[in-house]
Amino acid sequence: MKMQNSPANSNTESAGGETRRRRKVPVRTKVLFASGAFQEATVAAGGLVTVLFYNQILGVAPSLCGTAFLIASVFDGITDPLVGAMSDRFRSRWGRRHPLMLASAIPAAISFYFLYQPVDGVSEMGYFIWLTVFLVLMRLAITFYNIPHDALGAELTDDYTERSSVFGYNAVATSLTAILMAGVVYFVIFPTTPEYENGLLNASRYYILAGAGAVVIAVSVVVCTVGTMDQVRHIHHIDTRERIRYGEFFRELGVLIRSPSYLSTCLSLITIFTGLGILGVVGTYAYVYVYGLSTEQMTLFGIAKLPGVLTALPLLALLSRWLDKRQILIVAAAITGILISLPHDLKMLDWFPGNDSPYLLVGLLVPLVLGYMILPVAMIVVDSQLVDVADEHEYHTGSRSEGIIFAVRSFAIKSTSGVGGLIAGFGLEYISFPENAEVGSLLPETIHGLLFLNGPLYLFLYIAAIGFMVFYRIDKTRHDEILAELEIRRETASRQSTVHAEHG
Numbered sequence: 001m002k003m004q005n006s007p008a009n010s011n012t013e014s015a016g017g018e019t020r021r022r023r024k025v026p027v028r029t030k031v032l033f034a035s036g037a038f039q040e041a042t043v044a045a046g047g048l049v050t051v052l053f054y055n056q057i058l059g060v061a062p063s064l065c066g067t068a069f070l071i072a073s074v075f076d077g078i079t080d081p082l083v084g085a086m087s088d089r090f091r092s093r094w095g096r097r098h099p100l101m102l103a104s105a106i107p108a109a110i111s112f113y114f115l116y117q118p119v120d121g122v123s124e125m126g127y128f129i130w131l132t133v134f135l136v137l138m139r140l141a142i143t144f145y146n147i148p149h150d151a152l153g154a155e156l157t158d159d160y161t162e163r164s165s166v167f168g169y170n171a172v173a174t175s176l177t178a179i180l181m182a183g184v185v186y187f188v189i190f191p192t193t194p195e196y197e198n199g200l201l202n203a204s205r206y207y208i209l210a211g212a213g214a215v216v217i218a219v220s221v222v223v224c225t226v227g228t229m230d231q232v233r234h235i236h237h238i239d240t241r242e243r244i245r246y247g248e249f250f251r252e253l254g255v256l257i258r259s260p261s262y263l264s265t266c267l268s269l270i271t272i273f274t275g276l277g278i279l280g281v282v283g284t285y286a287y288v289y290v291y292g293l294s295t296e297q298m299t300l301f302g303i304a305k306l307p308g309v310l311t312a313l314p315l316l317a318l319l320s321r322w323l324d325k326r327q328i329l330i331v332a333a334a335i336t337g338i339l340i341s342l343p344h345d346l347k348m349l350d351w352f353p354g355n356d357s358p359y360l361l362v363g364l365l366v367p368l369v370l371g372y373m374i375l376p377v378a379m380i381v382v383d384s385q386l387v388d389v390a391d392e393h394e395y396h397t398g399s400r401s402e403g404i405i406f407a408v409r410s411f412a413i414k415s416t417s418g419v420g421g422l423i424a425g426f427g428l429e430y431i432s433f434p435e436n437a438e439v440g441s442l443l444p445e446t447i448h449g450l451l452f453l454n455g456p457l458y459l460f461l462y463i464a465a466i467g468f469m470v471f472y473r474i475d476k477t478r479h480d481e482i483l484a485e486l487e488i489r490r491e492t493a494s495r496q497s498t499v500h501a502e503h504g
């Protein structure tokens with residue numbers, strides 16, 4: 001995986017002391033790079049109802065749903081780093097990343113469709129197998145998009161601040177599309193009807209989710225891939241003539257795991273996304289069965305995230321004046337965890353408005369608005385930290401391994417539905433959530449259990465994420481030192497390559 005630059009393709013030549021690698025990325029490129037967010041948002045929107053669909057409509061026990069997510073997560077743990085290594089070494093005229101991204105479009109769309117359109121009339125075990133198979137297939141297909149996509153973003157620039165902007169656009173787009181797709185799910189696909197007070201329990205509408213979601217996934221992946229094809233010339237030039245050596249792959253993986261900065265970022269990222277995943281499942285249950293909300297009212301919870309989308313980049317720029325990336329993430333995680341869990345914590349203490357109170361929605365929405373004003377900042381910072389880790393890894397090993405490094409981001413995103421779904425599924429089983437439950441009929445201890453999963457457990461996970469981030473070591477000063485050394489090495493390698501070519 002050693003870097004090999006030639007005079008014809010070197011992007012590390014100096015110009016007035018400033019390297020081309022520290023370039024500003026065009027806004028058009030940032031927008032097209034972020035357009036893949038529609039794929040992530042569609043999968044996330046489906047994740048809001050997956051357990052509810054298989055549990056309450058198809059009759060699969062919550063523990064079996066959790067087991068399906070466990071199996072999928074085990075596959076992710078194996079395939080994500082392998083696809084990352086493949087992405088780092090893939091060889092084609094269209095670069096290392098784009099062919100893999102494009103190849104994922106149709107498999108991801110097909111597996112999403114069948115995940116929500118199982119065959120009729122099979123047993124509980126049959127539906128469990130169906131869920132497991134298509135969950136694994138969908139997440140494997142998404143792996144071939146997410147990892148090369150994130151690695152591409154990491155390679156677009158070496159500038160410490162500009163790379164935060166690249167992933168900032170992506171984070172804002174992800175949040176906006178998540179709001180949009182959640183609104184479509186709650187308001188358009190599953191509206192309240194005379195037969196269904198909450199439309200998520202209407203089995204006949206899931207074919208719309210399956211068909212529309214499949215189309216959006218395919219189109220999103222194609223637009224992002226084709227739209228960023230012109231950036232291939234700007235990414236790192238790696239010698240891909242040799243095949244992947246798995247001994248070297250595991251050696252580099254071992255180096256990464258021994259890096260305190262990489263390990264702390266991985267654990268923080270996975271923990272944050274796991275918390276979001278648990279909330280995505282049990283939050284839906286709580287809004288339906290504890291607070292008695294309609295799908296139209298649930299749409300407001302997506303809209304509540306909108307201010308955070310608009311303020312994320314300006315807020316990050318403001319915080320960056322006084323705090324480094326690690327400090328920003330710690331502050332953002334603390335505020336987010338406290339605010340988003342607050343309504344459920346207060347409900348457990350009977351300090352929250354009742355379901356017939358005109359202040360119910362206000363009490364639920366205000367903390368959510370404030371919490372999600374800062375959560376996108378944390379997501380942007382983590383992505384930027386991973387790119388800094390890629391530079392540190394090159395500093396220590398001489399290799400560029402964005403694919404392997406960003407495999408953790410792909411795994412973390414899938415942890416939203418994977419590990420989060422696993423914990424939520426077994427959590428619902430533990431609190432004895434009934435099959436075919438009716439609104440207003442839950443036992444007090446079941447309600448209390450749902451609130452615990454939404455409140456204290458979620459807060460605990462964010463406290464854990466803060467604890468992991470304490471071990472992160474790369475600040476701006478250290479990154480500048482690393483980048484300065486890398487630029488010297490790259491320029492030396494470029495001169496040596498030129499001399500070799502002249503005497504070849």
